[in-house]
Amino acid sequence: MSQAVSSPPKAAGLEGVVAAKSEVCFIDGVAGRLIFRGYEIADLVEHLSFEETAYLLWTGKLPNRQQLTDLRENLDASAVLPTSIIDVLRSLPKGTHPMDALRTAISALGCDDPDRNANTPESSERKAIRLTAQFPVIVAAFHRLRSDQEPIAWDAKLSLPANFLYMLNGKQPHETLVRVMDAALIIHAEHGMNASTFTARVIAATLSDMHSAVTGALGALKGPLHGGANQDVMELLLECGTTENAEKKVRDMLAAGEKIPGFGHRVYKTFDPRAAFLRKMSKQLGEAAGNSKWYEMSERLIPIVMEIKHKDPNVDFFSASAYYTMGIPLDLFTPIFAIARVAGWTAHIQEQYKNNRIIRPTDDYTGPMGLKTVPIDQR
Numbered sequence: 001m002s003q004a005v006s007s008p009p010k011a012a013g014l015e016g017v018v019a020a021k022s023e024v025c026f027i028d029g030v031a032g033r034l035i036f037r038g039y040e041i042a043d044l045v046e047h048l049s050f051e052e053t054a055y056l057l058w059t060g061k062l063p064n065r066q067q068l069t070d071l072r073e074n075l076d077a078s079a080v081l082p083t084s085i086i087d088v089l090r091s092l093p094k095g096t097h098p099m100d101a102l103r104t105a106i107s108a109l110g111c112d113d114p115d116r117n118a119n120t121p122e123s124s125e126r127k128a129i130r131l132t133a134q135f136p137v138i139v140a141a142f143h144r145l146r147s148d149q150e151p152i153a154w155d156a157k158l159s160l161p162a163n164f165l166y167m168l169n170g171k172q173p174h175e176t177l178v179r180v181m182d183a184a185l186i187i188h189a190e191h192g193m194n195a196s197t198f199t200a201r202v203i204a205a206t207l208s209d210m211h212s213a214v215t216g217a218l219g220a221l222k223g224p225l226h227g228g229a230n231q232d233v234m235e236l237l238l239e240c241g242t243t244e245n246a247e248k249k250v251r252d253m254l255a256a257g258e259k260i261p262g263f264g265h266r267v268y269k270t271f272d273p274r275a276a277f278l279r280k281m282s283k284q285l286g287e288a289a290g291n292s293k294w295y296e297m298s299e300r301l302i303p304i305v306m307e308i309k310h311k312d313p314n315v316d317f318f319s320a321s322a323y324y325t326m327g328i329p330l331d332l333f334t335p336i337f338a339i340a341r342v343a344g345w346t347a348h349i350q351e352q353y354k355n356n357r358i359i360r361p362t363d364d365y366t367g368p369m370g371l372k373t374v375p376i377d378q379r
């Protein structure tokens, strides 16, 4: 049997491969810098709202007052789900993971979108805004339906982060929690050519529609090596219960060659700058709630993973204890990531449409050659 003539093996996981030219986001993994459209993440978190950040990601410009007002009005107008989508959510088994519910609802919304048959730049701009408004509505509505409560309508007086908390809990959220949610959404809004964004761009590059691309991106985000890690972090902390148990568990996992959720990153070779913000948030929320146990337990695990595997925490590590302290159910942690990241996905999808070529890499064939079929009773 002859062997395939193959090219030298490339690094697995497309490490270091440049898949597109992009003006959306710059990451310096050595210096630990994250930049959206030319602006440092610290500047954005301190001075912008999530809505302004989304506008920046889509257009490359900071909105002026009128542009922000227009965007807010468009978000308000879009934050209503057709009855057919509520019916879809209602029909799902109660035990459905909210990421699966969100993915299903976004796919269904693609059949209902007023621009469903158009892929023009203008229709893509409108779809990006609609999707960004609909994500928090879907997540909150599904959570209420599975808890035998009716969905609560979006309140046009509130921002998107405040609306999410309001639609989830049915009461006006405390200002501090809104500020934390706003900052968390900004931090998670975009991150270059990560797995879900790449998925979205691959789908968009076939000139398929934005809802298909975002549905695919949701499927990629939910995996435990990507956005699913924040839920896994909190499950690990809760399972351990005490710092002593957590330290032992993490040492045992590392000795067994297992990965610790919330640590490591393909691009960052230093402390993930997003983790630094979330670390502060987790600490402050713990102090405000009079319960710093989960924050402190998290802190104690960092030197252990650093000592044994030289891995820093990533964005998912401290978001876990921060969201838990805010009283958010564990399986909504990854959907919150999605509520933010849809802004980045839709920015990338629009960029892909503007300068498109189908994304079609090749593989390194390592199978046999020269085989001949034999009749079925001789196999």
Ligand SMILES: CC(C)(COP(=O)(O)OP(=O)(O)OC[C@H]1O[C@@H](n2cnc3c(N)ncnc32)[C@H](O)[C@@H]1OP(=O)(O)O)[C@@H](O)C(=O)NCCC(=O)NCCS
Pocket (backbone or CB within 6 Å): 013, 224, 225, 226, 227, 229, 258, 259, 260, 261, 262, 263, 264, 265, 266, 267, 309, 311, 314, 315, 316
């Ligand atoms: C993020 C992640 C997928 C990056 O993967 P990657 O770039 O392919 O890195 P690798 O899996 O090749 O890791 C390189 C080495 O570091 C180790 N490593 C990576 N992340 C680790 C972790 N979280 N815990 C322990 N060891 C880890 C690997 O086991 C490997 O060790 P080895 O060389 O001895 O085999 C990976 O770090 C991971 O699985 N982290 C946990 C899940 C997570 O938090 N995901 C969210 C990312 S934002």
